[in-house]
Amino acid sequence: MRLKLPLAVLGIVALLLFPFVITSPYYVHLVATIAIFAIVALGLDIVFGYTGEVSLGHSALFGIGAYTSGVLAFQLGIGFLPSIPFAIVVAAAFGAVLALLALRVTGPYLAMVTLAFGTIIQILINEMTFLTNGPLGISVRAPVYYDWREWGGVFDMSLAKMRNVQNYYVDAVALLITLVVVTRIVASRWGRAFEALRDSPIASDCMGVSVYKHKVLAFVVSAGLAGLAGSLFAYSEQYIAPNNFSFDLSITFLLAVTMGGRKSRTGPIVGAAIVVFLPNLLADIVLFRELAGVIAAVAVVAGGIKMVRDPESRARTAIPVALCVAFFVFALTLEKITDFKLTVFGAMILFVVYYLPDGIFGFLRQGVASVRPGWVRMHAMIEVKGDEASAWAATPPRVESGRPLLEVRRLLMQFGGLKALDNVDIAVMPGTIHGLIGPNGSGKSTTMNVLTGIYAPTGGEVLFEGTPISGLAPAAIAAKGVARTFQNVQLFAELTLIENVMVGLHHTYAGSMAEVVLATPRSVREEARARVRAASLLRFVGLEALANEEARNLPYGKQRLLEIARALALDPKLLLLDEPAAGLTAPDIVELNLIIRKIRDHGVTMILIEHHMDVVMGLCDTVTVLDFGQKIAEGNPAQVQADPRVVAAYLGGSHETVAA
Amino acid sequence: MLQILAQLIVSGISVGMIYAVIAFGYQLTFATSKTLNFGQGEALMLGSLVGWTVVAYTGYWLMLPVVLAFGLVQGAVVERLGVRQAIKTKSESGWIMATIALGIIFRNLAENIWGRDALKFPSPLPETPIALGGVRVLPMEIAIVVGAIAMMAAVELFNRRSIYGKAVVATANDRDAAGLMGINTGRVITFSYALSSLAAAFAGVLIAPVTSTGAAMGGALGLKAFAVAIIGGLSSGVGVVVGGVILGITENLTGYYISTGYKDVPGLVLLLLVLSFRPAGLFGRATIKKV
Structure with missing residues (x-):
């Protein structure tokens, strides 16, 4: 504005x-x-x-x-x-x-x-x-810090x-x-x-x-x-x-x-201002009636305009207007207001909760927005140019050569009597794309949730860069450099795209809240730098032009790309992609393939859960296959595809018939 | 010395059972809709005052069905006016503020109808204490314990045995799935609010003969039942009984050994202790959120 x-x-x-x-x-x-x-x-x-x-x-x-x-x-x-x-x-x-x-x-x-x-x-x-x-x-009683009366009678006032x-x-x-x-x-x-x-x-x-x-x-x-x-x-x-x-x-x-x-x-x-005036208002019947009259008039006018502009919601608009008028009539018939002061107070709260959920200011803002959309902005406009170079800041993983970046040992996850994961071992080597496939319900997403700390495993352990992370809180695991996307997209719907990515960049700030409040040079610099990085990451996934749109307005395919950009903001050493191609159109999948390759080229290790076999087989270096919570096969894509147990798991049939 | 202690514990149990019934009401609505009535104390107060008016014409026992029916209606009204919209728009603050507002309105109306003073409620049972092993117990205190347990047992039985009860349990487990199976979950939620207020109204006429009744009686009781619901766990039926009894007894002990002024303090302290050591409540189960 x-x-x-x-x-x-x-x-x-x-x-x-x-x-x-x-x-x-x-x-x-x-x-x-x-x-x-x-x-x-x-x-x-x-x-x-x-x-x-x-x-x-x-x-x-x-x-x-x-x-x-x-x-x-x-x-x-x-x-x-x-x-x-x-x-x-x-x-x-x-x-x-x-x-x-x-x-x-x-x-x-x-x-x-x-x-x-x-x-x-x-x-x-x-x-x-x-x-x-x-x-x-x-x-x-406050002391008088400065006696203005000394100003030679400019201020004529008592103590x-x-x-x-x-x-x-x-x-x-x-x-x-x-x-x-x-x-x-x-x-x-x-x-x-x-x-x-x-x-x-x-x-x-x-x-x-x-x-x-x-x-x-x-x-x-x-x-x-x-x-x-x-x-x-x-x-x-x-x-x-x-x-x-x-x-x-x-x-x-x-x-x-x-x-x-x-x-x-x-x-x-x-x-x-309103609530401070409220007791006065509720003590003076004349004032109360006048105000009720004004409110009723405003409601009739605003409601009338809305009814003309939007005939379909006429019935819904009529109710609050009628309530406002009824309130005015109630005010006129009321003899003594003090007895019903709290009822009026309660009724006001109900009215606000029902009909003014965004408050008076929100109501006015919507009113202005419907006439002059350009005048109202719900979000800060962040207009910075990103560049390819600023997008990346990940530090290389600290693992000895030949050792896995992530090691899952005898992982057990039990929900009641159900073993969602049963003694699973996985080793993810740095710099690779590790596929995780299996039929629905085989435990892929559970694995993902254990790795990111959403579930604490019942048994076994998870080592990242050689140190155990199983049982840590999700935020702590994320801080170590494990980022993820979600099977059912989890964006910050009411934030803009660039703000979504900047939440991922939360860890890049060192300044405390006090520095933010004082707007110290460091905190200003950090914010500026984060903006450039966020814009760069958006550019990387091809969403830079939409930076100031709300995330919920994005089409589905783009939402998945935004999740990837947000996850990359965490500077992950390990990126977990949970069905990134689900629901994407063929051209979108091509674009996604390209992006995943580029991410790998920047040295980020990935675990990829996916049902699109062409994506998995085209991208992955190693593939682990789960079925009913157990690992049934592992190897490079060609080996896995040829494995009879994998075929059986996907197409049905018992191991015996396949072996025979 | 020991006798005083026993005396305090016994009367603590009867108050505690009242807390338990109100907290039980919180659980009913929380299970089906993840919301609860912040005006539950006012539901108890209204039930009690309606009972006070009716009891003059009918006597205590015939008054009960009238009050229970009133509770059902009152609860349904709260759900329709205060909660339904908020559930639809998924606004947490919405239902909290709306049920508080309704509570304020109910109390103000009660003040205008029944006045501000405490009213004596006639007791259906003799008011001379019985001596049980040296401890003096009012017959009404025993009635409170029996009535409270009977009430909760009846609702539990209903939920487990009847087809309507199964709809309630199904909605509590997974509202969306229940809806897809043809259960009108909106109606189930209204019903759970009706039951919840029924429980509160019943608690109101149970306790009124012991404490007297009045427009101001609800607030403190509703609040302590919050503490009980958190201490016991918002999802455990046994929890509220144990939590209620613990709170009732602690309050009595504090009131006697420290000062009546501080009587209400242990509730908060207990609540904070439970939250620090067992956040889901003494008997609650921590649920795993799924992604």
């Missing part, structure tokens, strides 16, 4: 000038509160929007931040600004413990655990009177008012810093990792981007920001008590992110 920069500058100027224009302390405080909520929402968006996990404990993390500052002031007399780092670190530490434990299992565990955590923290704050002053709460304005500026600056931090993180390799692990956790792990580790990391960052906001909140309110940090507040934060719009900076800020 070309408007982005000027709008951002305008926003910052407005934020900084606000207390001079609107001098009412009430509104200055209100905007400060919005800034504080926006910081939480921006942080929550990393977890909720990007990694797709739900946290119901952000009110507790916010409370921990607030109480860290409060307790430091109350017990030790440490002031506002010095307490902020402590608040961030303490909240992040709590977040780390929670995430490390809750994210070990997939499923709604994080939501359940954080919900319990939120309740317990509130109880603890209440009970640990010796530390927190219990239900009485803590009063804190309290000046403190209010000063807090406002601290909060505003904190919001701006948060914006920069979050924007840089989500635009970096970390942000790509967060999105990738949501689209395909398995592919993410196999690209060396550990899902567990990165989810925890996202949560810790998010918790730290909640802690920061909590600390600001304590001094903004000048008083904190346990019931400031109830479960409803966690829901409010989630509502802010969802209603504003996930995966954006504008969305959470808009959402924060």
